[in-house]
Amino acid sequence: MENILEIKNLNKKYDNFSLKNVSFNLPKGMIMGFIGENGAGKTTTIKAILNIINSYTGEIKIFNKSNIKYDSEIKEDIGVVLDNTFFPEILSPTDINNSLKNIYKNWDEKLYYSYLEKFNLDKTKQIKTFSKGMRKKLEIITALSHKPKLLVLDEATSGLDPVARNEVIDLFREFIENNDSSILLSTHITSDLEKLADYITFINNGEILLSKTTDELLNNYGLIKCTEKEFNSLDKNDYIKYMKNKYEYDVLVENKKEIKKKYKIEVIDKINLEDLMLLMIKGVK
């Protein structure tokens, strides 16, 4: 499968944090959920992808081209939503259109205004009159209106209420279907990703812990809730991490079916991304 984004051995050092050999691929036409707790390295990785930080090592290819050498050309086909709001609040959506239609070659004015109408955003009002959610919607709309081949969204759904989040998720699906594009969506609201993402990449403390298809993750990984005695009977190599709770043990396992067979366990719960994150970060081996 053709990759839209390829990251190989990305390293970046700060005084108190570093990205360590971050590598993963995003295939064409797919949505990847990029998860991890705050400060895990999601935003730094995204900034390296967008080539807006310096002195990192490793290789990043977007549309099979170096993100540094072909910076400007690549950016014509990337839509970006950053974690912080970024449009000057004195501008109106119309002002944004007037600027961006002269910046992006493929800017689709008609599409932009149709999105504004769909999301009930007044095109003439200054952005400062918009709520946080409305601003986020405007940013997402803007990122879609030049029909990018890759959407890079850093916590784009975080400021939205559940109804708006669903609307936006539908918009992403529609966008992927119509344009054969890809999305890299960093978020800590993992429930959104279970509905939307084809792939999940999990980063913790600057390192990629896993990068797999969502189906593979949700079908193969499982959660065993057991007593201390049952836990002690498990081979250390058969589980990934565990957490000792007040009354029971939560044990994260891969190859759910094999484990079930081997230990004759009747129920291994399906894991959700939130529990997976929690166990991977807080669990012990």
Added chain:
Amino acid sequence: MLGFIKKDINMVKSNFKLIGVLLIVYAFLAFTNKMDISFILPFISVMIMISSFSYDSFNNWDAYMVTLPNGRKNGVLAKYLTTFLLIFIISLITLTISLIISYTKNTEINYLQIFTSLLGTIIGTLLVVSFMYPLIYKLGIEKARISIFLIIFGLAFLGSLLINHINISHITNALTKLGNLLVPITIIITLLLLYISYIISLKIIRKKEY
């Protein structure tokens, strides 16, 4: 490029009313021979542009700008060009007002005086721009404001020291010798400084992390 200029103009357009009022005040004062405030007007355009830096900084615009195609280069260049454009338009209006007033008052129009005073103001304003913008990109708008005041006071202090210790007539004689070349040379030096300033600003933005 045009997109970035449009964005900057859209941000400062709310200040256009203020410029209009100042132009009327200028016309009134000039007409009644009370005071010539033409030198203030090009400076106003720089003050207005500085407010655009404040909006950018307050709303994290630069972090988004660098994700746009040619964002670093065009974003920085647009600030310089928009400033240049504003100074040019305001100066043109000021000049027109000066000429109309002289014409209506039926006084002899001293073209040379009007042009040199306006040109001096434009050059002075552009020099401030060429010092100030790299500082804004390097230090951020708040710290740059303080720095530019310190620089202006420092230069004024140095200037006064020099005037006290150097025979100023040597300089004026040298400048007089340049004759007709003085104006074009000054314009070329100013434009060169402005270009160097743009290159420095661009370098700062290229090195900056967001």
